[in-house]
Amino acid sequence: MEQLEKVSSFQEFVQIFSQFGNEMVEFAHLTGDRQNDLKDEKKKARMAAARTVLEKCTMMLLTASKTCLRHPDCESARLNKEGVFHRMRLALEQVIEIVTDSRPSGENEMAAISIYTSIKEFKNKVEGLRENLYFISKENLSTMLELILEHTEDFTDSAYTSHEHRERILEQSRQAKMELEQLVSVWMQAQSQKTKDIAEDLEVAILKTCQCMNELRRELHHAATSLAADLLRYHADHMVLKALKITGVEGNLEAVAECTCKLSEQKEQLVETCRLLRHVSGTEPLEITCIHAEDTFQVIGPQIISAAETLTLHPSSKIAKENLDVFCEAWESQLSDMSMLLREISDVFEGRRGEKRAYLSLPRPGKHNANLKALKPVKLDTEEQAKLGKLGLELHLLTSDVDSETEKWEDQENEIVRHGQSISSMAHSMYLFTRGEGLLKTTQDLFHQAEVFATEGIKLASVLTAFSNQLEDDDKPLLLLEIDKLIPVCQQLQITAKTTVQGKNATFTKADTCIRKTKGVMTILSQVLPLSCMLLKKCGTGNGWLRSSHPWRENRLQRNTNEDRMEGKTDAFGIKSLEHYVANLTFLESK
Template sequence: MASECSLNQNSELLKNEPNLTDSNNNQKNNSNAFESYKIKTKSIENTLLPLVTQISTLINFKDNLKRLSQNGSNLCSERTAKALLKVGEVVHLAVERFVNVGESIAIENNCIKYEMLEACKEARNAGQSIRSQTQSPNSIVNILGVITTPTNAGSLFSNEKITMIQSANLLLNSVTKVLLLADVVIINQILNSKNKVLMSVNKLESCLDIYSFVSLFSQYGSDLIELAHLSGERQNDLKDEKKKSQMSSTRWILEKSTVMILSSFKAYLKHMECECAKENVSLVFSLLHQALDTLHYLIVDSGSFYDFDAPFYSSNYTSKFQLSFTNTLRQFEDSLELCTNNMLNEKNDQNVLFESLNKLIESTQDFTESLNVTQREQILNQQNEIRQKTLESIRPNTQNILKECDILKKILIIETLQLTNELFKKNQDAILLNSIKTYSLANQYDLLIETLDIFKEYSDHVLEICKMLRHVCALDVFEVTCEHHYTIFEILSKLIQSASGAVALYPQCNSTVENLNLYCDYWENQINDLSILVKEIQENFQGLKKSKNVYLSLPRPGKHGTNVRGINKIVNKLDSTERSKIAKLGLEMKLIQSEIDNEAAKWNEPHNEIVKLAKQMSEIAYEIHLFTRGEGSLKTTQDLFEHAEGFLTNGVLLFGIVKQFVEKIPNGYLKDELNLLLERLPFNFKQLKNKLKQTTIGKTATFNKVDYVIQDTRDFMNLIAKIVTNCFLCCTK
């Protein structure tokens, strides 16, 4: 019932615009409403691609016939008309087959039954609507807004054309919703598997004899294999690289925990009176519970229709890591840019900026509080410089502040790499681990305690370096890996200390000795992995300084893999899946662009600034749409990014003009609704700006940036369409 309630709440978000009084809550809820339709897995995206191709054929047919009419041809050929009839029928039949599968899933899963049947009904109606609109050649020509005679050449926004666009939108939305609801079933399956593992773990924790342990451990192993298989498939299906890295880290811990449980339990069952052995087992199980909670959170977060407050999906997961310096610096830069572009209310400008400044300063505490940092004074002085330049005026000088931030960032990077290199040069861990083993076996308690104290200081230093690396690394994948190393080193340090105590008490027991050796080996392997990570981070820093971006061109007929600007470089071509994914985004962009053009055409004031800017943004969106088809003036991804920058500039101008327009509107629900829409613009602005700032090297990274930039531009356009509509309503009333 909890899951049904959650899905009902999310489906309501899709249908209704939230009515909220608090602006912050409004932005958050609007963001959640959008998130409920966000596709987070590759499989759902790939399933949508064939349907997108067929709908693209229908929508793009209008543009082709427009060109024919401009060349003097009035109608399409009979062959083309028959092909269009076939496309409409193919879409209808494909939707029918798809809906039948969706309905069977709904019958088998009560938790999504109501929402799934509703979505299937919407999809079936949309499919039938598209088929009915392509029943005859004449209706096709009329529906798509085709110019049949020179006298009606301006009727590009006929009711029939709008109906086709609405049907296409409804079909895409309803089919997407069916797929996302079906994804809930997969998530339930993984969570049920995780719960089985959790039950096995709880039984193992209460085990007190070797015979029951063997049976329970065998069951635990079987359950864990099933969970590893399901979670592995989910990991490979995720689009977000950071989430994939987090899930990979969590699955690694679950895999290693099997050996840890076996080793620690053998020592504990032989010496149940030993507090050190008991503590060792407790530490292993605490690590296992933490990994299961993290996996639970990641699996739930990989879906699109889950409410985290639902009791059935409650989790104890809490992140132990605060925002890194790199992330807080990005937020601070965003706040500066919003203030510079007047995209925040004047009353809130300073509050937002000061809050992000305080977070930036707080993120450097791991450096300023460390006794090993040699440039502590320089860091504190640089903090004061940034604070003074930020507080010196209401509209601070952005360039000067960013320059000071860059200096601070360089100091932190240099300090971190110096400490890391010194750590590896000393090779202190090998000496300490050998001493711990020797003193434990020889029952030399005083020397063992002294060595463990030194090892504790050393492990704290390693943890400190992991946190510093996490603060300065530029990529999310590196940040997740640093967090993984921190977690493993933290638990291994405690495990080695407790295991050595058990060996000191029972040096003749093979189980206790093997247990200590296992954790020492894990520590050495982890140090080696950390050294590899540091090398990759250093190479990344050097690459950011020395390498230039490799921009890719989307394939175009007759120009595959060539740069049209005459640079003699072979550019990697996109595969069919990537081309289809971009085509889907292009279609969505085209639908929203048509909607904005339609809204702008309603105004009787062609020189109105709102209308002019909306049309300019619509033209930019259309160029991006052509880019996804390998056409138009945008030839490379660099052209696309520069075009998106222009889109942002127009968005800032539109924000200022609409803001002035709102001040002249009498109080009422229309003004309130327009204000709520305006408050969402800075969020979209920041999101797109962050994507454009990202530096990419290589084909995959560049394609992902193109993908995200087009997605964020599409979402920005969707919001602009609503703003233009509301402005028109305010003018008419």
């Protein structure tokens, strides 16, 4: 890296980058192995974050360095390149901290002071009064609550928190103070008067205080996740990035300046949202992922701007255009990662096994259905929502049944159970839609989810068919019968989800049909899972058969490492054919 930073000619850069690329591939293998060895989930999350930075920055380093070499006197190109090297050095330092077990930097220690963690600790202390009235002082308890309420100011002071959420958080904070005052009063009495009535009053005060803290956490969670979901939907079309690319090629300095202001504002919104999400993330690894997301938006925003400025100054430069494209892709990729992060946080909050879920509730708009943008999303009114309520409750019961069945599998990495978990996760988000909750806000969101749900069901049918080929002839018919039921229902759901409808009544009918078909798939799944589990044990192939080769929780960098070893098609950092880029550099040099 030090040599790369100092190169002054294309020929020298090609030579050193080839060596650097090979070393980074090997480094990816080593860090992937270390990540798998780690027992501490926080360290695993930090290693995953560092490796993700190295994965994405390797490509950025290539284009940023090429741009700097082509335009050596361009200040914005120099700043762009320096930013990449700085970020890679920080990521390497983080890897060193983890593998040498040295003390993490202060920025990573921030994860220990989230509101979620503070509320959890506070409740534990309050509930501890049942066993021992003297193990904590009222001053300590008051200080803990003050610290929690101080953290809630991150929400109430934020310009992006809605007025309704701000008012509810403030009201819940006032209520928490009142409940603690009442608890302290009864607690003091209990220390001097040990009567049955006082003991009952203390129990009531403990329950009310804990319930109040749960409500506060719920309000904070809703404030953060609804803000994040709204932002992700609003920026899903990447209009600012598209405008930057167009105005940059045109060399329009004034228009680029206007776009960079909009991007800076978008960056501030996303950074602030990541901070709020960290407070309600629910687990320490997710807190670390939130910090990583915040850092990424904070850094890539200015890097996109410097890349755009370089292109504006050199509008005919193909290298400068390629560089801007790479940084814009990194931004889009981080938005996609943030969508997944939001889903995980919601899963944890709802008590669903977020760490095992395999699919984002709301896929990225425009990727699966070309007609999405042409259709007007519809929100159901109260009466229509109520009609779907009963169907939704039945769907919820089925998801609970399926979740219970997936729990019984000894091998949680088996492809059958992973698809089952994925399908159940999406069905749950559709159930939440019937309650007017969750990430699916409009009927178009529901239809989009139904389409992906059906696709996942067909994938499961394919896996089950492969499994049936391993069975004895006597056992095959049972499974094939269920597969024959599953495929038509999924296909019907796909057709329904893709069918364009207009008008309120037609839209409601389509939503109703989608929920009913989803119920049909879940009913079959609740039969398939126990049957497959039984047959798997009977045929004795278990333990490893049909295991996922790259579990969804692994980041893309690790997946590419595995694919590299199996197929030899890509290097470990997701750069297809490093030699292609080296050849490209040689070609550019000759030009």
